[in-house]
Amino acid sequence: xxxILSNFCLxxxxxxxxxxxxxxxxxDVLPEVEESPAKFERYWxxxxxxGDFGNLKKINDRLYFSNVINPGFxxxxxxxxxxxAQEYDMKFGHSFSELFSxxxxxxxxxxxxxxxxxxxxxxxxxxxxxxxxxxxxxxxxKPGWFEVPNYAINDNFIISTWDRNIFESGMDLFDNTxxxxxxxxxxxxxxxxxxxxxxVRKIKIDLEIQGATRLDLISAFxxxxxxxxxxxxxxxxxxxxxxxxxxxTPIRSLDERFVVFSFIEGxxxxxxxxxxxxIFYSNNGDIYNFxxxxxxxxxxxxxxxxxxxxxxxxxxxxxxxxNYTDPENIEAVELINEGLEGLWVKDIELFNNRIxxxxxxxxxxxxLEDLWVYKEDVNGELSKSSEISPVSDxx
Numbered sequence: 263x264x265x266i267l268s269n270f271c272l273x274x275x276x277x278x279x280x281x282x283x284x285x286x287x288x289x290d291v292l293p294e295v296e297e298s299p300a301k302f303e304r305y306w307x308x309x310x311x312x313g314d315f316g317n318l319k320k321i322n323d324r325l326y327f328s329n330v331i332n333p334g335f336x337x338x339x340x341x342x343x344x345x346x347a348q349e350y351d352m353k354f355g356h357s358f359s360e361l362f363s364x365x366x367x368x369x370x371x372x373x374x375x376x377x378x379x380x381x382x383x384x385x386x387x388x389x390x391x392x393x394x395x396x397x398x399x400x401x402x403x404k405p406g407w408f409e410v411p412n413y414a415i416n417d418n419f420i421i422s423t424w425d426r427n428i429f430e431s432g433m434d435l436f437d438n439t440x441x442x443x444x445x446x447x448x449x450x451x452x453x454x455x456x457x458x459x460x461x462v463r464k465i466k467i468d469l470e471i472q473g474a475t476r477l478d479l480i481s482a483f484x485x486x487x488x489x490x491x492x493x494x495x496x497x498x499x500x501x502x503x504x505x506x507x508x509x510x511t512p513i514r515s516l517d518e519r520f521v522v523f524s525f526i527e528g529x530x531x532x533x534x535x536x537x538x539x540x541i542f543y544s545n546n547g548d549i550y551n552f553x554x555x556x557x558x559x560x561x562x563x564x565x566x567x568x569x570x571x572x573x574x575x576x577x578x579x580x581x582x583x584x585n586y587t588d589p590e591n592i593e594a595v596e597l598i599n600e601g602l603e604g605l606w607v608k609d610i611e612l613f614n615n616r617i618x619x620x621x622x623x624x625x626x627x628x629x630l631e632d633l634w635v636y637k638e639d640v641n642g643e644l645s646k647s648s649e650i651s652p653v654s655d656x657x
Contacts, residue, residue, distance in 0.1 A: 300632035302601030315620035318611035325613035379452030387455035423479035441465035469510035594647035
């Protein structure tokens with residue numbers, strides 16, 4: 263009986279298959295499944311680090327990162343190095359140079375300066391009211407804005423601004439913003455700042471506006487032989503270039519409020535900066551001759567990635583700033599951000615052909631070739647930011 267059923271079923275199955283194949287035409291080809299864009303993947307192998315990351319800066323063959331415990335760097339072999347073996351609560355960003363990294367501890371009573379080439383704790387210098395001349399013992403490092411430090415290190419010089427502890431009464435006003443020349447020494451491991459005698463001299467800022475001399479720094483960026491800084495003095499909030507010897511020059515008219523939130527130098531000698539409501543461009547890097555190219559209603563961070571300009575505002579969205587040298591046609595087109603949804607993007611950097619994104623929930627990575635995929639809106643058109651508009655729209 264089984265044999266009879268088998269002999270009957272086999273021809274029937276073959277007949278059904280043949281009928282199906284004959285019914286198919288070239289027009290019945292199944293649609294190709296579109297490959298989903300690559301997503302940002304979390305970097306899991308973090309040593310001695312918490313999830314909250316801040317500044318990123320590529321210097322030579324290293325990518326330096328800011329973390330709420332300690333700063334550190336990645337090398338070209340994807341090895342992670344953490345500066346200092348003991349944990350410092352350093353929640354106010356970091357400033358990186360080729361030789362040294364600087365950060366502020368949580369109490370804001372100490373500026374730490376660590377050597378990049380040899381990060382043993384006994385080579386870490388501590389700058390405090392105990393060893394900074396003419397600084398009240400109750401003074402603290404003044405906090406900056408978000409992930410943008412209001413102190414910056416340039417070679418063995420560091421600029422910073424200090425303030426009185428609000429819980430301490432009766433403190434007199436003091437010269438709160440100054441430059442410290444640090445006592446650089448050399449060991450077989452490389453240069454470091456002498457931890458037992460870290461300060462060579464304290465340099466005052468040569469700046470007076472309408473009789474006021476007290477400058478409160480808001481942001482500070484290392485630039486050439488000094489710093490591009492923003493701060494308030496005598497009720498005026500503007501930006502200045504300050505040399506290592508303390509000479510200060512305004513970069514804009516003091517009649518307008520001009521506070522820099524992001525400052526970057528491009529690959530072709532050009533430079534960009536963003537303020538509280540505008541984006542500026544200089545085709546030759548002259549910080550005294552910036553041209554406004556866009557309006558913005560957010561504090562935009564800027565970064566060059568592979569000769570292209572991206573921007574973000576601290577949410578989970580990243581944009582490419584297209585036509586950035588054309589004030590009439592500049593626009594911000596949204597990039598695919600899958601993997602970053604709901605996070606706070608703090609900084610972005612290209613290193614070793616990968617995109618590193620620091621967030622309040624850790625580091626995320628994506629290959630460079632996968633970054634330039636644009637997001638579309640519900641109508642299938644490119645999603646563009648309404649927070650950035652060409653200069654012509656404001657005229």
